[in-house]
Amino acid sequence: MKDVPLLELNDGHTIPQLGLGVYQIAPENTVDAVLNALEVGYRHIDTAEMYGNEKQVGEAINESEIGRSDIFVTSKLHNAMHKPDDARRAIDNSIEAIGSDYIDLFLIHWPLPKLYGGDFLATWEVLEDYKSKGHLRSIGVSNFQVSHLQKLIAKAKIEPAVNQIELHPYFQNVEVDDFGQTKNIATEAWSPIAQGGVLDDPVIAEIAKQTGKSTAQVVLRWHIQRGNIIFPKSETPERIEENYDIFDFELDDNQMADITGLDKAENGRTGPHPDRFDYCPEYKRPG
Ligand code: NDP
Numbered sequence: 001m002k003d004v005p006l007l008e009l010n011d012g013h014t015i016p017q018l019g020l021g022v023y024q025i026a027p028e029n030t031v032d033a034v035l036n037a038l039e040v041g042y043r044h045i046d047t048a049e050m051y052g053n054e055k056q057v058g059e060a061i062n063e064s065e066i067g068r069s070d071i072f073v074t075s076k077l078h079n080a081m082h083k084p085d086d087a088r089r090a091i092d093n094s095i096e097a098i099g100s101d102y103i104d105l106f107l108i109h110w111p112l113p114k115l116y117g118g119d120f121l122a123t124w125e126v127l128e129d130y131k132s133k134g135h136l137r138s139i140g141v142s143n144f145q146v147s148h149l150q151k152l153i154a155k156a157k158i159e160p161a162v163n164q165i166e167l168h169p170y171f172q173n174v175e176v177d178d179f180g181q182t183k184n185i186a187t188e189a190w191s192p193i194a195q196g197g198v199l200d201d202p203v204i205a206e207i208a209k210q211t212g213k214s215t216a217q218v219v220l221r222w223h224i225q226r227g228n229i230i231f232p233k234s235e236t237p238e239r240i241e242e243n244y245d246i247f248d249f250e251l252d253d254n255q256m257a258d259i260t261g262l263d264k265a266e267n268g269r270t271g272p273h274p275d276r277f278d279y280c281p282e283y284k285r286p287g
Contacts, residue, residue: 002247004043007229009161010184013138015072015105017224018244019044019231027053033235034060040244046231048076048109049094054286058099068100076109076142077123080283082116087126090283095135097286106136107164111148114278121155128158140164143274146179153183164188167228169198169219169259170268189228193219194270203262207255214242221246222259
């Protein structure tokens with residue numbers, strides 16, 4: 001299998017364009033899933049404090065033969081921990097749970113404009129401080145709308161390296177994606193196959209037939225050719241392998257355009273709207 005491309009972020013660090021997402025993998029299954037992925041060749045894992053499996057991601061990395069410095073790990077701030085002192089505590093705990101003295105990429109998970117008086121700027125300053133000390137190599141945001149990005153960029157000393165947003169053929173999040181491109185903020189596409197929701201689409205099925213690939217591989221390849229960073233979630237060994245095997249074929253311009261033509265704009269969104277989302281579960285130290 002060919003190598004996963006490395007993309008350069010706006011702070012000079014590089015990130016493998018394909019990784020494994022571990023949202024909704026139970027802690028007791030996480031070590032196996034991550035070890036499987038590392039065995040296949042994945043070198044990028046996307047976790048979050050709220051997924052409850054940071055510690056198990058760290059355990060798998062520790063158990064593997066691969067050095068920590070060869071694996072790119074992303075984690076994200078718990079929604080209950082936006083106040084600066086809380087954010088410091090949460091970042092320290094995430095670093096400890098993952099088991100080294102740094103995290104490659106750390107994100108504000110949600111902007112939460114209805115909580116904390118909408119003040120994610122004070123939270124961002126904490127991330128900037130941890131980046132300047134080397135404990136967070138790159139920093140970014142997730143689920144930020146254009147208005148949130150504008151507010152952040154106006155005050156930030158360090159611009160976000162990425163914005164991790166819902167993006168798949170049925171919901172292409174065009175305005176946010178385009179704004180990010182103009183600001184050199186890389187787009188990370190969460191739910192890249194819409195949790196399976198796009199895999200029975202007849203247009204995608206036809207392209208799968210033409211290319212001899214599965215519908216999941218076709219959709220993931222569409223993301224790669226658009227320059228998105230992706231980390232499909234799977235805990236099924238065959239699918240972990242299948243999702244990695246997308247670098248030996250190319251979609252032509254017509255096939256790319258046909259998939260892009262499937263956008264349903266807001267009607268295709270599957271997750272919560274970031275302007276309204278205020279889910280804030282109790283913070284428990286990762287473990
Ligand atoms: P995905 O679009 O990655 O879909 C995952 C689902 O698709 C699982 O049910 C998986 O099943 C199934 N699947 C995976 N590969 C295949 C395949 N080849 N064929 C058929 N089915 C397949 O959804 P996620 O929501 O998990 O998104 C991916 C990652 O994005 C998350 O794990 C997380 O890291 C991140 N994310 C971030 C969010 C944020 O707010 N920042 C929100 C949501 C996700 P199975 O595991 O049983 O194989």
